[in-house]
Structures are given as C-alpha cells and as structure tokens.
Amino acid sequence: xxxSVPAPAVACKVxxxxxxxxxxxxxxxxxxxxxxxxxxxxxxxxxxxxLVAAHNGRGTDSTVIAESxxxxxxxxxxxxxxxxxxxxxxxxxxxxxSAVAKALLAVRAI
Numbered sequence: 750x751x752x753s754v755p756a757p758a759v760a761c762k763v764x765x766x767x768x769x770x771x772x773x774x775x776x777x778x779x780x781x782x783x784x785x786x787x788x789x790x791x792x793x794x795x796x797x798x799x800l801v802a803a804h805n806g807r808g809t810d811s812t813v814i815a816e817s818x819x820x821x822x823x824x825x826x827x828x829x830x831x832x833x834x835x836x837x838x839x840x841x842x843x844x845x846x847s848a849v850a851k852a853l854l855a856v857r858a859i
Contacts, residue, residue: 760779760780760845760848761777761778761779761780761845761848761849761851761852762777762778762852763775763776763777763852763853763855763856763858764776764777764778766856766858769787771789771790772787772788772789773787773788773789773858774786774787774788775787775788775853775856775858776807777849777852777853779844779845779848779849780845782842783806783807784803784804784805784844784849785803785804785806785807785811786801786802786803786804786825786828786849786853786858787800787801787802787803787804788800788801788821788824788858788859791817797819798817798818798819798824799817799818799819799820799821799823799824800815800816800817800824801815801816801817801818801821801824801825801827801828802814802815802828803815803828803832803844805841805842812839812841814828814831814832814835814841815828816828816830816831820859821858821859822850822859825846825849825850825853825859826846826850828846829844829846829849829850832844832846833846
C-alpha cells in the first residue's frame with residue numbers, strides 16, 4: 750500500500766457563484782485574499798463581446814478593473830494585463846491570473 754500524499758493547496762478557488770442582473774459573479778479566494786469577477790455579455794452595439802470586471806474586495810471602496818473581448822477568456826486576459834500594469838499605481842495586490850483562469854475554467858465560467 751502506498752503512503753498517502755496530501756493534496757497540494759489550491760492557490761485560487763471559486764467560493765461562491767451567482768447571478769446579479771445580467772452578470773454572473775464569481776467570488777474567489779486567492780491566497781487568502783478575496784477577488785470578485787463579474788462576467789457579462791455585451792448588448793446593443795457590443796453584441797459578440799464579453800465584459801469581465803475584477804473587483805479587489807466586496808465593499809464600495811474596492812478597485813475595479815474591467816476589460817472587454819470577443820471571448821470571456823480574452824477579456825479575462827486583458828483584465829489580468831491591466832491589473833498588473835496598474836497594480837503599483839493603485840496599490841493592488843499581486844494576483845496569479847493563471848490560477849484565476851484555472852479556477853474559473855473549473856466551474857465553466859470561461
């Protein structure tokens with residue numbers, strides 16, 4: 750019998766998901782910090798686009814970085830790039846966007 754090996758700690762996981770109006774909201778825990786990701790499809794002139802907005806926290810004072818793309822994955826990638834570019838200026842924590850994408854992929858969000 751093989752010895753039991755503990756499962757590796759998950760760096761990022763979806764803790765809650767729900768619909769808020771036309772948006773799907775995914776609450777994630779990322780290395781002890783909370784990150785909310787809102788995903789919605791475009792409307793009007795934006796048909797065929799997706800909007801992804803990442804919220805640093807859940808209060809009214811949270812910072813929001815939003816980007817659009819032709820797919821949810823593309824929009825999320827742009828959010829990650831914008832977040833990294835603005836992190837120093839806005840005092841945002843470092844986020845492992847690859848881990849966020851994997852967590853969202855696991856729940857079929859992207």
